[in-house]
Amino acid sequence: MAGRGQMPMMQPQVIVLKEGTDTSQGVPQLLSNISACQAICDTIRTTLGPRGMDKLIVDSQGRVTISNDGATIMKLLDVVQPAARTLVDIARAQDAEVGDGTTSVVLLAGELLKEVKDYVDEGVSSQIIIKGFRRAADLAINHIKEIAVDTDRSDKAKFRDLLEKCAATSMNSKLIGSQKEFFTKMVVDAVMRLDQDELNEDMIGIKKIPGGAMQDSILVDGVAFKKSFSYAGFEQQPKSFDLPKIVCLNVELELKAEKDNAEVRVDKVSEYQAIVDAEWKIIFDKLDSIVATGANVVLSRLPIGDLATQYFADRNIFCAGRVSKDDLDRVCEATGCRVQSTTTDLTAKHLGICERFEECQIGGQRFNVFKGCPGAKTCTIILRGGAEQFIDEVERSLHDSIMVVRRAVKNQTVVAGGGAIEMEISRYLRETARKIEGKQQLIITAVAKALEVIPRQLCENAGFDTTDFITQLRARHAQDPEKYKWYGVDIEEEKVADLFKKFVWEPALVKTNAIASAIEAACLILSVDETVTSQKSQDPMAAGQPMPGRGRGMPMGGR
Amino acid sequence: MSAIYTTDEYGRPFIIVREQDKKSRKSGIEATKSHIMAAKTVANIVRTSLGPRGLDKILISPDGDITISNDGATIMSQMAIENQIGKLLVELSKSQDDEIGDGTTGIVVLAGALLEQAEELLDRGIHPIRISDGFEKACKIAVAHLDTVSDVIPWSKEDTSDLFKCAKTSLGSKIVNKCHDQFAQIAVDAILAVADLERKDVDFELIKVEGKVGGELADTALVHGVIIDKDFSHPQMPKEVKDAKIAILTCPFEPPKPKTKHKLEITTVKEFEELQKYERETFETMVRQVKECGANIVACQWGFDDEANSLLLQHKLPAIRWVGGPEIELLAIATNGRIVPRFEDLSSEKLGSAGTIREMSFGTTNENMIVVEHCANSKAVTVLVRGGNKMIVDEAKRSLHDAMCVVRNLIVNNNVVYGGAAAEISCSIAVEKAADQVSSIEQYAMRSFARALDVIPMTLAENSGLPPIETLSYVKSQQIKQGISSLGVDCMDTGINDMKEQFVFDPLISKRQQFLLATQLVKMILKIDDVIVHRNDEQ
Secondary structure (H helix, E strand, C coil), rough: CCCCCCCCCCCCCCHHHHHHHEEEEEEHHHHHHHHHHHHHHHHHHHHCCCCEEEEEEEEECCCCCEECCCHHHHHHHEEEEEHHHHHHHHHHHHHHHCCCCCCHHHHHHHHHHHHHHHHHHHHCCCCHHHHHHHHHHHHHHHHHHHCCCCCCCCCCCHHHHHHHHHHHHCCCCHHHHHHHHHHHHHHHHHHHHHHCCCCCCHHHEEEEEECHHHCCCCECCCEECCCCCCCCHHHCCCCEECEEEEEECCCCCCCCCCCCCCCCEEECCHHHHHHHHHHHHHHHHHHHHHHHHCCEEEEEECCCHHHHHHHHCCCCCCCCCCCCHHHHHHHHHHHHEEEECCCCCCCHHHCECCCCEEEEECCCCCEEEEEECCCCCEEEEEEEEEHHHHHHHHHHHHHHHHHHHHHHHHCCCECCCHHHHHHHHHHHHHHHHHHHCCCCHHHHHHHHHHHHHHHHHHHHHHHHCCCHHHHHHHHHHHHCCCCCCEEEEEEECCCEEEECCCCCCEHHHHHHHHHHHHHHHHHHHHHHCCCEECCCCHHHHHHHHCCHHHHHHCCCHHH | CCCCCCCCCCEEEEEEEECCHHEEECCCHHHHHHHHHHHHHHHHHCCCCCCCCCCEEECCCCCCCCECCHHHHHHHHHCCCCCCCHHHHHHHHHHHHCCCCCCCHHHHHHHHHHHHEEEHHHCCCCCHHHHHHHHHHHHHHHHHHHHHCCCECCCCCCCCCHHHHHHHHHHCCCHHHHHHHHHHHHHHHHHHCCCEEECCCCCCCHHHEEEEEEEEECCCEEECCCCCCCCCCCCCCCEEEEEEEEEEECCCCCCCCCCEEEECCCHHHHHHHHHHHHHHHHHHHHEEEEEHCCCCCCEEECCCCCHHHHHHHHHHCCCCCCHHHHHHHHHHHHHHCEECCCCHCHHHCCEEEEEEEEEEECCCCEEEEEEEECCCCCEEEEEEEEECCCCHHHHHHHHHHHHHHHHHHHHHHEEECCCHHHHHHHHHHHHHHHHHHCCHHHHHHHHHHHHHHHHHHHHHHHHHHCCHHHHHHHHHHHHHHHCCCCCCCCCCCCCCCCCHHHHCCEEEHHHHHHHHHHHHHHHHHHHHEEEEEEECCCC
């Protein structure tokens, strides 16, 4: 950091770097990086598992977020320490890749570093540790692939069951945990509605309306969006249609200056009317061509003015302007129409159709709902809840579950959660390590130990006797690896149990990805032995805090 | 301060999180406790306004505006609460307001009571999530129990007496209970006028509530039509038009202007005269067009200058100018007219019709309002609220809104539970009973939930000047002894505890919502164990 004092040195200094640049290097640097990562881990470790707690974070703008999602918390923490940032990045990567397990991945990386910290201190080369880590990762991932249970896809009911279980597991730790039956059904329904090849989660719209209990959330098999701002005359339009024809536009339907910078010179008063008429004609031509197609519902991304609103009202057509792009895209996807950016060549074939359109009241707001869409590869979840932050968190939780279900659809192998798979890999690595000579043995054992952090943290958050549970689990897994393969922490019953039978299932991919990225991140941090921080560019902030001694170098920057 | 920091190789602390020194952090049980503290404080502020004998709060905004209210949601939102947990409670009552419109005080009191109970459990060392699990379980039982004690009240368009009673319950706690019956009737009539009984949908945008200071509350009236807070454009225009044919225009009475930027250069006197002539001609054409289509009154969204004004007067065409967008729309709906964007499009079928349009003046003030009555379509109604001062008018408007929401809810779903905390007491008994059969730690949490439910009748009794504990224990014992779940707290001191006889109802969905929302919010608060606040060091 700028202006921080350096160690007093006797020799004359040779200045290589620009003044104010901070460097630190070597093993101590590595150790301090590890401590930084651990500090981050400590922050989020309490969020893991069904008894995990939430964090309330208020940012500098006063926005409040209450979350249990690792990636969200990490992002909001606004971490600047470079090594610790790596952890933030892997949490986000996990979020983007599989959507769930973001807390686990950070914890795992932190724990891996903690386990090897002593080795680093004792002077083991970080390259050896990295090599050991990589090897352990390969072993672990292969082992997961071996033992993961493949499920039968052909049986529709069974497959659905699998998806529901996976969704339920990811919801366990969230605020909606107690309502998981309700939400798993919703999430699985939503994902099943999508195009099974693409599984584009953007096609699942999530709308949030404060008010109502969370059980009042509904899944609409179509599109729903909030009534946009409307002009006078809107209330005179019909508000419900059976089998409406829908047209989506990207056209402004307003009486306005067609060209912004144009100026018309009027020579004679009589021309005045002609210009006005010409302007009216432009808008009326547009409106007429829309009406001519036989559309009942007109949607536009751009505003629909009062004139057009009243014009449509006269002709029993419903219109909504300023519809957001996402919503319009979903309407298109659902009803099979295309967004038109001109009205000149509008024909009936550009129209979409659905079974029913309705404007109805949900909570304190009015919603436009399109139901029963033919090509419906889209759906909308309307979330309800007591407070905005509450719904936000429900949304994040649902997002995680949706991602997990998506993954499970593509990749149908599952493992048991609740720390069972981690214990199993830990056992496997320990056993394998014994057959390996050299320092690698130590490193792989360290990885094995680090993996235990997941069940340990689960117990700790639930208030169980951690040591007791871990030793029990270790013993079980060692006694009969085959029989006790899926033994993990059963939070509900407060004992160790076969979690596969308890249906705590997670897609294998979540775990392989978590282990791979945790180890990658640990390797990355270990391979850094020097940090060079450039002096902060001179900003007004610095003026507030006078720098000690020689820190006030010339403002060399400025360009 | 236990911020996240760590030390580097020389033992100097270094920063991990941006602007770490500006962030404060609380974690663990300490955080939970402080949340509970905050929530309790907020709940205590509104608890005295619960019930028919609840008192009002006066709130002064930073601009010096004064609000007097008894409505939980209003009080909460006006308080400008800084604390995060307090804000959550504000949102909670707002949600109840949006969804149900009534019971906004009760929900906050309940949430506060639940948290207070949770605090005791936390002190005993029970894990916060176990507590919230127990609450959740208890809530499920309570909500299921509500269904069993609920009653269906019959109503039809003709027989609205039960709707009327429900509206009365909602108005009971408000300032307007002086004109109790009148307001309840207005609420019922207004809702029934606009309700779509087949779809069970009520569009609140069709009900307009106008307030006007002056007169007294009893002067409040429901107009089957529209009230426009404007007057006729010319003082000499007739003050009343019978069998009005109204032209609703969104274009000004002036020569049409192109929207494109334009320039007219006038170089000679002749040209200028021509322009003047043109303008006059356009006016005349416009007036003629209006006259020709058969209109005898004009409502215009825009203005017109004095010349046009006097021209209209000459042609005996009363006009209203600068009518706002929403009013234009309501007017069009009420009179079955069409909004006309330009004079060329005027035709007789686009005109709206109304029985009378008259200008109403108030007392000695110069303010007038235009009342459009006996409209072709009675779907749009207006309530004109009168009162001695602005605060009362505003509060009366809010109370009326609450009452209308209650009626709306009953139209959507006509199940009711009994008020006067009868439902809460009954649920409390049910939860307590169910708790005995739970073998895990949740039992404690469930008992606490039952105790939290008891806070509502206790508060009601306290606010009504009754001995809270005595009243509660009496009602509770009577409920169990007689097996009647409609016994509640007799706030009005009528000597009858049976709310069925007193006709105190609440919609079932409102109570259900209160329980569910409060429990879910409490759960959320209990789940937080870490608070990171970015402080703004402006002070």
